[in-house]
Amino acid sequence: MGKCNGRCALVVICGLQxxxxxxxxxxxxxxxxxxxxxxxxxxxMAVIMAIFGTIQYRSHHLIMYAVWLVLWVGWNSFIICFYLEVGHLSQDRDFLMTFNTSLHRSWWMENGPGCLVTPVLNSNLAPDDHHVITVSGCLLDYQYIEVLSSALQVFLSLFGFVYACYVSKVFLDDEDSFDFIGGFDSYGYQPPQKTSHLQLQPLYT
Structure with a gap:
């Protein structure tokens, strides 16, 4: 029952992720x-692999998923620090998010709840083929929306890591307890029993 509960919980967590x-x-x-x-x-891709590994009893899939979650938590922690501009991080460094192919911007910057976007015409601050806008009236700034999104990923990843380790350990214990020659160790290998042969006698009436 514990193994089933762990597998079901891990599938639910992976679904939410x-x-x-x-x-x-x-x-x-x-x-x-x-x-x-x-x-x-x-x-x-890692979450889909974890769901497949949970359903198909593949412990190595779950181990790879757990390793990825460590990296995923680190990435989301960086995102949180980036939007809060912790230390020397700055949102003006476009190459961190866009590989320096375009100006960095969060979709929530202009489309957040309650945001009013006003274009600034004839501005010399914008590069070619770009425009300057002012955003006001937002109920929640885009930085905090991005931070909350990353915090949710970290929260789900912590639960996913714990359950992935637990379920993979259960799978490995089941593999170790299995005897590939005669089934499970508790039964052992039993040679087939010899059957006695009866001699048939004709019947006379």
């Missing part, structure tokens, strides 16, 4: 943030 990652991937695509798009894609 998959939904959260797909939602995040959509908004990162809308904001042209190529580094998060690549990281999200790898994370989605």
């Amino acid at each position: 998959l939904v959260a990652a797909l939602e995040r991937q959509i908004f990162d695509f809308l904001g042209y943030q190529w580094a998060p798009i690549l990281a999200n894609f790898i994370h989605i």
Whole structure:
């Protein structure tokens, strides 16, 4: 029963991670943030692999998933520090999110709840083929929306890591207890019993 509960819980956690990652991937695509798009894609593949490994009793899939979650937590911790501009991190460094292919911007910057976008015409601050805008009235700034999204990923990853380690240990224990010659060790190998042969006698009436 414990193994079933662990497997079911891990599948549920992976399902929540998959939904959260797909939602995040959509908004990162809308904001042209190529580094998060690549990281999200790898994370989605890792979660799908974990679901497959949980259903098919593949412990090595879960171990790889647990290792990836460590890297995923580190990446999301960096995202949190980046948007909060901790230390020397600055949102003006476009190459960190877009590989220096375009100006960095979060989709939530202009489309956050309650945000009012006003274009600034005839501004000399914008590069070619770009424009300057002012955003006001947001109920929640885009930085905090991105931070909350990353914090949710960290929260789910911690539970996923714990359950992945637990379920993979159960799978490995089951593999160690199995005897490939005669089934399970508790039964052992029993040679086939010899059957006695009866001599048939004709019947006379």
